[in-house]
Amino acid sequence: MSSTENAAMEVEATAEQKQAESHLARNVKFLERGIAAAEVHYTHRALRTIFSLRKRLQSDVLAEMIATHASKSNSQSVADCLQHAAESLGQKHVVGPATKVCEPEVCLFLCLLVQLYHLDHNEHERGAKLSDVLVGAALGLQRRTLDPIVSRVIFYYSRFFEVAGRLADARPMLLKALQTATLMNMKETKAMVLTLLLRNFLNYKLYDQAERLAAKSSFPTDAPNNLLARYLYYMGRIEAVQLNYSQAQMHLLEATRKAPSTPATAGFQQTVHKIYVIVELLMGNIPERSLFRTPVLKKPLQPYFELAQAVRVGDLSQFQDVVSRYQDQFLKDQVLILIQRLRHNVIKAGIRSISVAYSRISLRDICLKLHLDSEEDAEYIVAKAIRDGVIDATIDHEKGFVKSAEVHNVYGTSDPQHAFDKRITFCLGLYNESVKSMRYPGGDHRKELAYADEAIKRERELAQEIENEEYDSDSDAMDDAMDEDL
Amino acid sequence: MVGVPSAQELSGLYDRTRAELDSPRPNHNAVKTQLSQLKVGLVKIALHNAQVELDPKFQLTKRSILEMGAEFSIKTGDIPAFERYIAQLEIFYYESKHGLAESNVMYPLIGLNLLRLLSENLIADFHTTLERIDLAQLQSNPYIVHPVKLEQALMEGSYKKVWQARAEVPTPEYLFFMDILMATIRNEVASCVEKSYSNLPFDDAKSVLFFTSMDELLRFAQERRWAVSPSEKRITFPSTTENTRMFQGETIMKQTLTYARELERIV
Numbered sequence: 001m002s003s004t005e006n007a008a009m010e011v012e013a014t015a016e017q018k019q020a021e022s023h024l025a026r027n028v029k030f031l032e033r034g035i036a037a038a039e040v041h042y043t044h045r046a047l048r049t050i051f052s053l054r055k056r057l058q059s060d061v062l063a064e065m066i067a068t069h070a071s072k073s074n075s076q077s078v079a080d081c082l083q084h085a086a087e088s089l090g091q092k093h094v095v096g097p098a099t100k101v102c103e104p105e106v107c108l109f110l111c112l113l114v115q116l117y118h119l120d121h122n123e124h125e126r127g128a129k130l131s132d133v134l135v136g137a138a139l140g141l142q143r144r145t146l147d148p149i150v151s152r153v154i155f156y157y158s159r160f161f162e163v164a165g166r167l168a169d170a171r172p173m174l175l176k177a178l179q180t181a182t183l184m185n186m187k188e189t190k191a192m193v194l195t196l197l198l199r200n201f202l203n204y205k206l207y208d209q210a211e212r213l214a215a216k217s218s219f220p221t222d223a224p225n226n227l228l229a230r231y232l233y234y235m236g237r238i239e240a241v242q243l244n245y246s247q248a249q250m251h252l253l254e255a256t257r258k259a260p261s262t263p264a265t266a267g268f269q270q271t272v273h274k275i276y277v278i279v280e281l282l283m284g285n286i287p288e289r290s291l292f293r294t295p296v297l298k299k300p301l302q303p304y305f306e307l308a309q310a311v312r313v314g315d316l317s318q319f320q321d322v323v324s325r326y327q328d329q330f331l332k333d334q335v336l337i338l339i340q341r342l343r344h345n346v347i348k349a350g351i352r353s354i355s356v357a358y359s360r361i362s363l364r365d366i367c368l369k370l371h372l373d374s375e376e377d378a379e380y381i382v383a384k385a386i387r388d389g390v391i392d393a394t395i396d397h398e399k400g401f402v403k404s405a406e407v408h409n410v411y412g413t414s415d416p417q418h419a420f421d422k423r424i425t426f427c428l429g430l431y432n433e434s435v436k437s438m439r440y441p442g443g444d445h446r447k448e449l450a451y452a453d454e455a456i457k458r459e460r461e462l463a464q465e466i467e468n469e470e471y472d473s474d475s476d477a478m479d480d481a482m483d484e485d486l
Numbered sequence: 487m488v489g490v491p492s493a494q495e496l497s498g499l500y501d502r503t504r505a506e507l508d509s510p511r512p513n514h515n516a517v518k519t520q521l522s523q524l525k526v527g528l529v530k531i532a533l534h535n536a537q538v539e540l541d542p543k544f545q546l547t548k549r550s551i552l553e554m555g556a557e558f559s560i561k562t563g564d565i566p567a568f569e570r571y572i573a574q575l576e577i578f579y580y581e582s583k584h585g586l587a588e589s590n591v592m593y594p595l596i597g598l599n600l601l602r603l604l605s606e607n608l609i610a611d612f613h614t615t616l617e618r619i620d621l622a623q624l625q626s627n628p629y630i631v632h633p634v635k636l637e638q639a640l641m642e643g644s645y646k647k648v649w650q651a652r653a654e655v656p657t658p659e660y661l662f663f664m665d666i667l668m669a670t671i672r673n674e675v676a677s678c679v680e681k682s683y684s685n686l687p688f689d690d691a692k693s694v695l696f697f698t699s700m701d702e703l704l705r706f707a708q709e710r711r712w713a714v715s716p717s718e719k720r721i722t723f724p725s726t727t728e729n730t731r732m733f734q735g736e737t738i739m740k741q742t743l744t745y746a747r748e749l750e751r752i753v
Contacts, residue, residue, distance in 0.1 A: 207614045241617055242610040337617060337624075340634075344641040377644040383678035384643025395682045397690055414734060421741050428748045 023053055024065050024113075031105045043148050046109065054116050059089045062114055078107045084133045085114045088126045104141050108134065108149045115156045124164045131157035135173055139180045151192035158196045167203055174200065178217070191223035191231065198234040207241050214238065229259035233272050240275060240338060245283045252276040270300045271333075277304045278338050281345060286312045303329050311342060314350025316371050319343070348390050351382060355391040355404045362401045375400070490534045491527045497547055499524055504554060514562055521558060524551050549578045553591050560598065560659045572599045580618050594657055597629035601660060604637055605667040612637060628656050636667075643678070645671055649696055672696060676710055685722040 030046040066086050111134050118127035135157050138150045154177055161170040174197050181190035194217060201210035219231055232255035239248035255272050259265050273291070280287045292298065292305045303326035310319040323330070323339060330336045350370045354361060367378040382402055385391050392405040491499075503520040506512055528548055552575050559567035572595065579592055596619065603612040616624070616634070623630055632655065639647040648671060652664050675695055679686070686694070688703065697703045707714050713722040 205617050207617055208611075241613055243613060244610075331621070336621065337613075340638070341613075341641070343638055344643075347642055372644070374646070376646045380645045380675070380678070381643040383675075383682040386682040387678040393682070394684060397683060397686055414737075417738070417741075424745065428745075431752070432748075 020053070020058065021065070023049065024110075027053075027109065028065075028106050031109055043105065043145070047148055047152065050113070050116070053113065054120065059117065062110070062117065063089050066110055066114075078104055078137075081107050081111050081134060081137050084130055085111045088118065088130045089114060104138075105146060105149060108138060108146060108153060112149060112153055112156070115153065115160075119156060119159065119163075124160055127156070128160040128164060128166075131160050132173070135177065139177055147186040147188045150186065151189040154189065154192055154196065158200070162203075167200055171197070171200055182217075187220040187223060188227070191220050191227040194219055195227055195230045195234065198231070198238075202234060202237060207238055210234070210238050211242065225258045225260070229255045229268070232258065233268075233275075236272075236279070237275055240279050240282070245279055248279045249276070249283060252279060266296045270297055273297055273301060274304055274333055274335065277301065277308060278335055278342075281308060281311050281342055282338070284345060284348065307339070307342070311346050311349055314346055314348075314353055314370070316343070316346050316350070319346045347381060348385060348388075351385045352390055355393055355402070358404065360401055360403050363395075364400070366402065490530045493531070493544060493547070496524065496527045496531065499527070500547060500551055500554070507554065507558060512561075514558075517558055518562075521551075521555050525555070545578075549575070549589060552578075553589065553595065556595055556598075557591070557659070560662055563662065565602065568598075568602065593623065593627050593629040594659070597627075597633055597656070598659055598663065600630070600633035601636070601663040601667070604633060604640070605663045605670060607670060609637075632656055632660070640671065645675055645696075668696065672706075676706070680710075680712075680723045683723060685720050688719045688721065691721050 027046040027049055030042045033042050063086055066082050066089075111130070115127055115131060115134070118124070118130065131153065134153050138146060138153055154174070158167075158170050158174065161167050174193055178190065178193045178197065180186075181193055194213075197213060198210050201207070201213065214235060219228075223231075232251045236248045236252035236255060239245075239251065252272055252275060256269060256276065259268055259272070261269065277287050277291070286308055292301050292308075303322070306322045306326075307319075310322050319342070327336065330339055347370060351366070354366060354369060363375045363378050363382070366372070366382065367375050370378070370381075372378050372381065379395065379397075382391075382393070382395060386393055386395070393402050394405070395402050499520060503517060503524065506517050506520070528551060531544070552571050556568055556571035556575065559565075559571060575595065578589075579596065596615075600612060600615060603609075603615065612633075619630060624634060625631070632651070636648060636651055639645070639651070648667070652661070652668075655661055655664065672695060679691075679694060688700065691707075692700065692703050695703065695706065697706070704714065707721055711724070713724070715722065
């Protein structure tokens with residue numbers, strides 16, 4: 001019985017193997033077709049199947065594929081890559097008798113699969129070594145069609161180093177990759193490398209270096225949405241630390257919009273939303289409650305929800321309470337220092353609610369309500385709040401009270417106009433962007449073009465004929481005329 | 487290379503300069519020339535022998551020289567020089583640390599740098615530097631806690647606390663930047679006071695603005711063009727009534743033209 005079971009399992013295993021092999025072979029064909037037609041979307045199609053292939057990778061299948069593609073007529077760098085890949089899998093590498101040249105794209109694709117295999121099996125050292133070789137070779141090859149594959153290879157390169165804790169060592173190679181990508185106009189690689197470098201700097205809290213990099217380099221505008229979302233998130237974090245809250249808010253909001261809202265991206269959405277809530281609080285706006293109710297965000301954002309409540313109420317003791325309770329969580333999210341800045345926001349909110357509620361209130365009462373240290377402190381704080389435009393009031397020093405100015409009609413000012421203007425520009429911008437990104441269906445477009453081409457050609461021929469005819473008829477007429485004269 | 491000093495010569499010169507600086511009446515000019523000699527010596531050694539960067543003893547000497555330079559620039563009030571020394575010391579303090587033991591003037595110097603950034607109102611740089619410091623130090627180290635508390639007090643607007651913090655400085659060198667800071671916040675307080683009070687009696691104005699004598703107050707009032715009335719002993723502040731109903735023609739025109747242009751583009 002067991003032998004039949006074993007035999008059955010073997011048959012299954014080989015069947016799976018065959019399936020995996022056929023998948024791989026199909027992808028390789030895609031890539032070759034892509035190179036032949038110089039079309040990028042074949043490469044993208046092959047890369048999309050990686051996601052499903054990933055679960056079914058086995059080292060011997062990969063080694064076999066590598067062996068079939070290792071021929072004597074490969075270029076040196078391709079041969080090197082294949083050799084390293086095979087060795088890292090622990091399989092012997094034999095340069096086979098096949099004479100077909102293995103294109104660099106196919107080679108890198110196979111090596112990318114090997115990288116994924118190592119990552120999934122937690123073999124970080126081997127993966128890191130292999131990635132080193134791959135990135136060096138890929139940058140040396142400098143072919144633009146390699147763009148999507150190279151960007152993924154570099155991503156896993158950085159990931160291996162990050163998992164091993166040696167992220168700083170990845171930096172020199174990443175910087176070189178950025179240089180090559182910019183020179184060769186490899187947009188996707190450039191976008192990927194920029195994002196990875198920012199992540200690298202932020203990991204070591206080198207905010208000013210990250211800011212300088214972002215300022216000096218230009219992120220390609222037509223990068224895929226995933227990369228754009230990540231880049232915007234990192235930009236938002238840098239700007240939040242540098243007190244540039246309005247820019248940070250814009251970038252973070254865009255990041256949440258660009259990222260697809262599938263279950264797989266839940267982690268990203270949570271992280272972005274955490275920083276977004278803090279930036280909103282720092283700007284003085286309370287984020288909407290409905291934000292905290294979305295099912296994906298409900299639990300992770302619970303501490304932030306309580307924080308927002310404390311800031312809204314303006315109670316300093318409640319704020320301190322929340323901060324000390326969730327200190328570890330905030331530390332893990334690396335936002336503790338940003339939260340310390342929220343202290344004065346709490347006081348501002350407190351002052352604002354007081355001045356709205358009271359038309360006249362003594363400084364002593366303010367001091368008591370806000371738990372401040374002394375009346376003089378309260379006086380200074382209120383004076384600063386008035387200067388910053390938080391409240392509209394005057395202080396009467398001798399009698400020691402604060403008198404709020406009367407509330408005037410908002411519609412009488414130009415505030416509604418500015419708000420409308422902002423919304424209108426946003427909608428128009430959105431419209432323009434959607435027009436720019438419209439796509440026409442591929443095949444039909446070409447057929448139409450061909451048809452139009454032919455039509456134009458025919459028209460031109462017709463026109464030529466007519467011209468010639470006229471000329472002939474003219475000369476005929478002239479002959480007739482001459483004949484007549486005669 | 488001409489006259490590359492050996493490591494011993496360098497440390498000898500360093501010891502002499504240190505002694506001079508620590509003496510009760512240091513000769514500033516002499517120290518200054520010795521410091522520049524030290525710096526040139528550092529560069530020469532590094533140029534001559536690239537491997538020396540990995541030598542821990544050399545790194546220690548280099549760091550001590552830079553720290554001494556920073557201290558000296560505070561004593562003479564040379565802020566750009568202090569900035570330069572701190573920039574060079576950053577490599578030692580934040581990154582690999584070259585395997586050296588922690589210097590005991592590290593945190594005072596970092597605290598001084600933070601205070602300098604505050605006094606020059608470079609709040610963004612203040613916060614980026616803050617991020618790089620260990621969290622444990624932020625909450626416990628008195629040298630760091632002092633500027634952090636100051637910054638919070640400044641943001642809230644409790645300037646009284648800042649004035650009181652003068653008495654609590656960890657080291658006397660902090661006082662140098664505190665004075666610059668007081669000048670900055672005096673301007674802040676003045677602008678707050680202008681908007682929130684309609685008028686103030688002299689004595690109150692004097693205490694609010696942290697002045698010690700009436701003359702300073704009057705001079706300050708003149709600079710800021712406040713109406714001083716000696717008879718009632720009051721200062722009246724010009725009231726800034728914003729005309730919110732003013733028709734902002736140019737903005738409206740620009741906006742409307744933008745709308746028209748964009749609408750025309752819609753096919």
